[in-house]
Amino acid sequence: MEKILDIIELIAYEKGLKIDSVAGAVKEAIIITAKKSLDEHIAYDVEIDKKNKTLKLYQKILVCPPGDERLSSDPDNHISITEAKEMDEEVEVGDELRYELSLENMSRSAVNTLYKELEFHIQRLIETQLFEKYKSQVGKIVSGSVVRVDDEGNTFVEIDEIRAFLPKKNRIKGESFKVGNVVGAILKHVSIDRKNGIQIELSRTTPKLLEELLRLEVPEIKDGDVTIEKCARIPGERAKVAISSSSPKIDAVGATVGVKGVRINAVGKELKNENIDCIEYSPIPEMFVARSLSPALISSVKIDGTKAIVTLPSEQKPKAIGKNGINIRLASMLTGYEIELIEQGGVLGIPTASLTQTPKEEKKDISSLASLFKE
Incomplete structure (x- = not known):
């Protein structure tokens, strides 16, 4: 030849x-x-x-x-x-x-x-x-134009020279896309086979998306001066991020939130107005659990294996639980502890009520109890 x-x-x-x-x-x-x-x-x-x-x-x-x-x-x-x-x-x-x-x-x-x-x-x-190329981008944000949305709500996104798949289950609740919309998502999984070629799965519900958006929005995180230690999300509703600073001169929470909340609000807007709580991470479990239940003010925390027993004033309990139990669920997801709330009561401080929330539980029969309180 x-x-x-x-x-x-x-x-x-x-x-x-x-x-x-x-x-x-x-x-x-x-x-x-x-x-x-x-x-x-x-x-x-x-x-x-x-x-x-x-x-x-x-x-x-x-x-x-x-x-x-x-x-x-x-x-x-x-x-x-x-x-x-x-x-x-x-x-x-x-x-x-x-x-x-x-x-x-x-x-x-x-x-x-x-x-x-x-x-x-x-x-x-x-x-x-x-x-x-795309395997090296797993866990990173990619963006592309929507080319098709099927009858089941699954979205197909064209990213450069390839078409990716955003399943309905990986989409934020209440979110919808139309052909031509530009979508940013985490590249969750990539595979290849001889029959179907390359398969790319995207996600907008993973906590990794929140982390990457913060990394893009906050220079201190991108430069490594502020570190995202833990992250937990209930997509489209609320999230908690535990952050720390490598320098005593840098306020990790302040840097992440930005002046008048401009940075954190920009990230929340990208996530369909998700409400994001930033807390300072602590390697001390008791302190980390107490901070994770913010905005509630905690009296004491006792760690017992995988359980965190939290004592707090009665007026703080609704804040710790949150609307429909969302705050305690996120705190449990963030810390990895099963959280039990014990209300202070009586002259001697004898517990009068308790509530438990485990990290694995998606739903707990607490909504009826939580509805008794208002944040």
Whole structure:
């Protein structure tokens, strides 16, 4: 094949691929075509002459000692040393003889086979390159235009050269998109298979989206001066973020919230007006739990295994619970503790009521109790 290297370089340039990768795909396509068109039992090899920019197809034959069983079981690819020395006195056992095969007189069917194989292998290269590109972006925000919304509410987003999938379950409650809308989401998962190609799943409900939006909005977080330690969300409703500062000169909460709340409000707006609480992280579990229940003022916290027993004044209990129990749920999700609230009561402070919330519970029969109180 004349000037094959020029063709390879052209394909690599047009598809944005590495020349060596395209060359490997061409070699593999030619070998598969030779097996289908000439003889599937023969061992082939392909070489590209970079100087002359040509490609050559060879049959490989291994030189074996007399009596080697491979001479009878696979005679097409093996030759005895005795027979080989008749052609070349310097040949030794273990050497590989190579015979050039012509590619110029390929049949029409062979040419069609080569074209299909080359197209298939180039497409696989493109998909593999895209897979590696998007795999490195898992957990990061990507954005694109909505191209379709199906009857079930699943949204399809075009991101550069590929179409991603935003399932309805990964969409914030009450959120809807139309064709042409620009959507930002976390790249949650990417996979590839030979049948469906690359599959990309997006999410707007993961806490990671909140973290990444804060990283984009708050320079101190992006620069590493402020660290997001923990994050918990009830998408579209409320979230809590625990942050810390690496410098005593930087107010982590103040930097994240911004002047008059401009930074945190910008992030909340992107999340369908999600209400975001910023609290200062503490490595001391008791203090972290107390802060996580903000805006409630806590009297004391006792850690007992995976449970945090919180004592607080009766007037603070509705704030700790929050509307429909949302505040205590988020505090439990944020800290990882099962939280039990104990109300102070009587002269001796004897507990008069308690309420427990575990991190794993999505819904707890507390709404009826919470409705007795107003924030």
